[in-house]
Amino acid sequence: MAKSGTLYSWPNNFRTHQILIAAEYSGFKVNIPKDFEFGKSNKNADFVAKFSSPKVPAFEGADGTILTSVSAITYFVSNEQLRGKTEAEKSKIFDYVSFAQDELMPNACRWVFPILQIYPYNKQTVDSAKEGLKRSLAKLDKHLLTRTYLVGDSITLADICNACTLLQVYENAMDPTFRKPYINVNRWFTTIINQPQFKKIAGEVKLCEKQVNEADLASQSNASVATPAKAKEEKPKKEKKEAPAKKEKEADPADDDPMNDILAAEPPSKDPFDLLPKGTFNMEDYKRFYSNNDEAKSIPYFWEKFDKENYSIWFGEYKYPEELQKVFMSCNLITGMYQRLDKMRKQCFASVCLFGSDNNSSISGVWVWRGHDLAFELSPDWKVDYESYDWKKLDADAKETKDLVTQYFSWAGADKKGRKFNQGKIFK
Numbered sequence: 001m002a003k004s005g006t007l008y009s010w011p012n013n014f015r016t017h018q019i020l021i022a023a024e025y026s027g028f029k030v031n032i033p034k035d036f037e038f039g040k041s042n043k044n045a046d047f048v049a050k051f052s053s054p055k056v057p058a059f060e061g062a063d064g065t066i067l068t069s070v071s072a073i074t075y076f077v078s079n080e081q082l083r084g085k086t087e088a089e090k091s092k093i094f095d096y097v098s099f100a101q102d103e104l105m106p107n108a109c110r111w112v113f114p115i116l117q118i119y120p121y122n123k124q125t126v127d128s129a130k131e132g133l134k135r136s137l138a139k140l141d142k143h144l145l146t147r148t149y150l151v152g153d154s155i156t157l158a159d160i161c162n163a164c165t166l167l168q169v170y171e172n173a174m175d176p177t178f179r180k181p182y183i184n185v186n187r188w189f190t191t192i193i194n195q196p197q198f199k200k201i202a203g204e205v206k207l208c209e210k211q212v213n214e215a216d217l218a219s220q221s222n223a224s225v226a227t228p229a230k231a232k233e234e235k236p237k238k239e240k241k242e243a244p245a246k247k248e249k250e251a252d253p254a255d256d257d258p259m260n261d262i263l264a265a266e267p268p269s270k271d272p273f274d275l276l277p278k279g280t281f282n283m284e285d286y287k288r289f290y291s292n293n294d295e296a297k298s299i300p301y302f303w304e305k306f307d308k309e310n311y312s313i314w315f316g317e318y319k320y321p322e323e324l325q326k327v328f329m330s331c332n333l334i335t336g337m338y339q340r341l342d343k344m345r346k347q348c349f350a351s352v353c354l355f356g357s358d359n360n361s362s363i364s365g366v367w368v369w370r371g372h373d374l375a376f377e378l379s380p381d382w383k384v385d386y387e388s389y390d391w392k393k394l395d396a397d398a399k400e401t402k403d404l405v406t407q408y409f410s411w412a413g414a415d416k417k418g419r420k421f422n423q424g425k426i427f428k
Helices: 014-026 045-051 070-077 087-115 123-146 157-172 183-193 196-202 214-239 245-250 258-262 283-292 295-305 327-340 342-347 399-410
Strands: 004-008 029-031 058-061 311-318 348-357 360-370 389-394 421-427
Touching: 004 014, 004 070, 014 029, 014 070, 014 157, 014 196, 045 058, 058 070, 070 087, 070 157, 087 123, 087 157, 123 183, 123 214, 157 183, 157 196, 183 196, 283 295, 283 342, 283 348, 295 399, 311 399, 327 342, 327 348, 327 360, 327 421, 342 348, 342 360, 348 399, 360 399, 389 399
Parallel strands: 004 029
Antiparallel strands: 004 058, 311 360, 311 389, 348 360, 348 421
């Protein structure tokens, strides 16, 4: 008997696509409740209690399995063919699934969302997304030069997840000129989207013929995105008692857009960290103590106050040290990231250090924030830079973690290659 489960999301968005396509290959029966209403059903107390968050997609298997990660759900509904048979295949497939989620998706969304008028247009953000996507597509193109599929001789989760992640950018942004250099990726993508299992879920895919005029996007941004968002914030105050919730929702088309499930579950004006348990660690208190005391006191104070049940510690390392040139330019890179993450400051603290000298340096840092997942996933605002870093969650009880906290909070020591500390910047 085929396995089954319930998926809370929409069938017509790329994140749900990869789950449903994997299920088509494996014969897994996925039910999507017709009465599920994003922004309402997922904020229900029972829903939040079951899934520990209002984030969607969310999945409940017939056997009671609860999953809230898209990659985990996709893996759960798949079979051996898709997951890989050998340990080597499984590892390579997992590597490419992570590549889709960590490298392709942030840049694809940052480019496409303004085009779909889901998010305001910002030239710097879009240009950065294009360059990041070019790097990722170049890697894929080189890999696919002698291959039909990403891993092995048949379609796997690697192909499904990467094709679904690229779907929106192929349809809405990458015109023939942009995609021309990536011959092997185009061939592979065309092969995947024309499989019966893929077409059953995503339908016929029409590739972008002409890029949207970005000057038009810039001029329309306030009218198309900012104004509806503002109305959405003000409307409940004025009409909550006069109009039923359903009519209020229908009045704002942005609420019905299926792409909203990749955005934070709260309106943009709310702090995404508010969705997580508050815990006992007072971030503002620690920032004040750190600023007013030397490390001999502030580091022990950190461990005395740190709430490992509700907060986590992460190590982030810049992926492209070979691109770093002048020290002052590298420092500007850190400062720029801090500026773009300004709204994270309330529930986040970080010490990012530059090691080495001109043309021989590295950037890495220790970050602390509320929650146990990558905080950048909580808001599209925060995804601008994070894919340029490798992230590792640290064990708060491990000696290695305590040593790293001491090193980075004290601005001392050297990086893995022996390059000595040059300078640091605190995010507080």
